[in-house]
Amino acid sequence: MNLATANLEEDHVHIVLLTDVMEKMTTLPTANSFHLDEVVTIIKQFADGIHHAKEEDLLFPKMVEKGFSFQQGPITVMMNDHEQGRTFVRNMTEHILKYKAGNPEALPEVYKNMLNYTELLRAHIGKENNILFRMADNVLTPEEQQLLFDEFKQIGGSSSAGIGASDFIHRILILAKAYNIR
Ligand SMILES: [Fe+2]
Ligand SMILES: [Fe+2]
Incomplete structure (x- = not known):
């Protein structure tokens, strides 16, 4: 049984779906400010806050x-990728603020960082x-996979565990x- 890595792969399905949304947003000439904020909030709290915490604090x-x-x-x-992602999110946040303050020229920068x-x-x-999860398996x-999975639930859980993450997935x-x- 590979409960822990399967749970992380399940998170990945939803994170990839979020990147599909972001890619689609970048094709539009104007952006919905609420959706821009929503994307950043979900990345910070779910993709980074919950998912990367499961990897960095427990699996790795x-x-x-x-x-x-x-x-x-x-x-x-993997750690370097997470760090690079945080840089893109910081840039995104900075330019979203400018866009919302009435500067339409900030939008291409938002989009560039979303695509990155x-x-x-x-x-x-x-x-x-x-590669990495197969090495872990x-x-x-x-028993260790089970233990990790139980610890994941304390960080924010999985959709199947019904705690924390399910709200973000929704x-x-x-x-x-x-x-x-889709
Ligand atoms: Fe991951
Ligand atoms: Fe990762």
Whole structure:
């Protein structure tokens, strides 16, 4: 059983859906300010706040216990991707504020950072699903996966656990519907 990595992959499905929304938003000449804020809030609180916390605070340290390095190799690459993502989100937030203050020239900068984030996260999720999580599955016992999954629930849980994250997933689905995705 790979409960913990399966739970992270389930989060990925929703994060990818959010990047689909972002990509669609960037095709529009003007932006809905509420939706811009909503996207950033969901990234900060769900993709980074809950999902990356599960990885950085629980899965990666567990893998380090099993012999992986925090200083080099695949976990370092993942940590660097998370950090790069935070930079794009900071830029997005900064330019959304300018856009909302009445500066339409800030919108292309918002869009540029949204597309950078989208590209980064899709590639990152591909690396985790195909490589890193499979490495984790090779070294973690079913009991360790279960224990990690239980700890995930304390961070904000999974849609299947019905805690915390389910609200964000619901909000992503509402956005996806507003932008005619799936
Ligand atoms: Fe990650
Ligand atoms: Fe991830």
